[in-house]
Amino acid sequence: MIWDVDVRRVFEQAGRRFELQARFAGDARRLVLLGPSGAGKSQTLKIIAGLARADAGHVRLQGRDLQDSARGLNLPARERRLGYVFQDYALFPHLTVRQNVAFGLAGGWRNPPRQLAHPELTRWLQTLGLSELAEHYPEQISGGQRQRVALARALVGAPQALLLDEPFAALDSPLRRRLRQELLGLLQGLDLPMLLITHDEEDAEALAEQVLRMDQGRLL
Amino acid sequence: MQEAWVPLLLTLKVAGWATALNLLLGVGVGFALARLRFPGRELLDALLTLPMVMPPTVLGYYLLVLIGRKGPLGAWLQAEFGITLIFTWQGAVIAATIVAFPLVFKSARAAFEGVDPQLEQAARVLGLSELAVFFRVTLPLAWRGILAGLLLAFARATGEFGATLMVAGSIPGKTQTLSVAVYEAVQAGQDATANVLVLVTSITCIVVLLSAGRLAPGRVAGGGLAR
Numbered sequence: 001m002i003w004d005v006d007v008r009r010v011f012e013q014a015g016r017r018f019e020l021q022a023r024f025a026g027d028a029r030r031l032v033l034l035g036p037s038g039a040g041k042s043q044t045l046k047i048i049a050g051l052a053r054a055d056a057g058h059v060r061l062q063g064r065d066l067q068d069s070a071r072g073l074n075l076p077a078r079e080r081r082l083g084y085v086f087q088d089y090a091l092f093p094h095l096t097v098r099q100n101v102a103f104g105l106a107g108g109w110r111n112p113p114r115q116l117a118h119p120e121l122t123r124w125l126q127t128l129g130l131s132e133l134a135e136h137y138p139e140q141i142s143g144g145q146r147q148r149v150a151l152a153r154a155l156v157g158a159p160q161a162l163l164l165d166e167p168f169a170a171l172d173s174p175l176r177r178r179l180r181q182e183l184l185g186l187l188q189g190l191d192l193p194m195l196l197i198t199h200d201e202e203d204a205e206a207l208a209e210q211v212l213r214m215d216q217g218r219l220l
Numbered sequence: 221m222q223e224a225w226v227p228l229l230l231t232l233k234v235a236g237w238a239t240a241l242n243l244l245l246g247v248g249v250g251f252a253l254a255r256l257r258f259p260g261r262e263l264l265d266a267l268l269t270l271p272m273v274m275p276p277t278v279l280g281y282y283l284l285v286l287i288g289r290k291g292p293l294g295a296w297l298q299a300e301f302g303i304t305l306i307f308t309w310q311g312a313v314i315a316a317t318i319v320a321f322p323l324v325f326k327s328a329r330a331a332f333e334g335v336d337p338q339l340e341q342a343a344r345v346l347g348l349s350e351l352a353v354f355f356r357v358t359l360p361l362a363w364r365g366i367l368a369g370l371l372l373a374f375a376r377a378t379g380e381f382g383a384t385l386m387v388a389g390s391i392p393g394k395t396q397t398l399s400v401a402v403y404e405a406v407q408a409g410q411d412a413t414a415n416v417l418v419l420v421t422s423i424t425c426i427v428v429l430l431s432a433g434r435l436a437p438g439r440v441a442g443g444g445l446a447r
Contacts, residue, residue, distance in 0.1 A: 076344070078348055079347075080345075086338055086342060090338045090339050092339060093339075104347050108352065110356065
């Protein structure tokens with residue numbers, strides 16, 4: 001089974017209580033979690049990635065346990081080997097496109113050098129059409145290009161699954177349509193499960209093998 | 221020029237050490253205050269800011285009480301290690317460090333708070349340990365703000381007078397820094413000496429402030445802090 005997720009968390013803030021309960025399992029290679037903002041999609045994705053805490057539950061991807069509160073297991077985000085594309089891409093502003101993409105390839109306390117050459121780096125820069133932009137900084141490139149950098153950065157380390165948080169929300173709609181097709185083409189060439197969260201029905205139509213609807217902290 | 225040379229070098233030595241110590245202390249405390257949630261955090265911030273608003277002579281007096289020959293820390297250092305801090309250049313370093321400390325930790329805190337936590341999360345997902353996240357993302361993005369604070373601290377330490385005089389005194393060639401030397405020269409009616417000293421001090425401070433201004437966040441395109 002690819003996805004096996006069952007997580008719970010209660011948020012309490014300023015007297016308001018929000019209960020998140022996300023349970024799904026299945027073999028869809030492209031899973032889309034669809035729902036209005038505030039439904040708890042983002043938190044669910046963050047919990048899966050190990051970026052947010054769950055009160056209880058388990059996350060198992062392709063048979064690999066990432067967390068299981070019953071057994072006291074909770075891998076930190078850095079050990080989960082997941083590709084994650086943030087909503088506004090979270091590119092490192094102090095690093096070039098090349099350094100951003102290579103970020104996960106360099107271990108240790110120092111950022112990858114500006115001239116780093118690495119076969120995987122070259123491959124992903126080429127695949128996503130970023131070779132010409134490699135020496136630019138994130139603020140010097142367009143929104144669509146930034147999204148490709150974020151994708152390349154997430155994929156270069158050969159992750160176990162790709163998680164995307166509203167990856168098209170920051171783009172205008174013609175570009176959105178084009179990039180959906182690009183992402184779909186990319187994923188079909190890779191043997192990589194994807195979980196995408198969005199509030200946009202069109203994202204789900206274009207990309208999903210299976211759609212899960214979420215509202216007020218629950219899957220419907 | 222001879223009369224300005226010795227105190228200038230001593231001043232730069234004292235201010236340099238005070239700045240180096242504040243690099244460690246100020247960045248550490250600034251980071252802790254920016255990132256750790258604990259009760260009394262703002263109270264601690266206010267207490268640590270006191271050296272900026274209290275009269276330097278009051279600070280000097282506190283220091284005398286603490287590290288003086290009869291003070292608890294001073295007596296212990298003397299008994300255990302034979303170290304005396306009072307009336308030494310090291311004493312002047314301690315006074316300058318404390319006076320300049322708020323400038324560094326406040327800048328560092330603001331700079332760390334200006335770093336988007338999502339960038340640190342992105343680095344974690346990409347496999348980095350917490351220390352690697354700090355050195356590869358947080359510190360580079362906060363660095364300009366911290367550096368601006370350090371330069372202000374250096375300027376403040378260069379001009380430090382009250383606490384230094386109380387703790388280190390005014391021993392020519394040993395603890396007499398520029399600002400203390402100016403005071404002594406004026407008291408002794410040596411106007412020519414005072415003029416040279418004042419000029420040298422002013423130029424030093426202007427150079428430091430110009431450097432700090434160039435590094436201030438918002439003025440630098442491509443700086444990490446503005447975002």
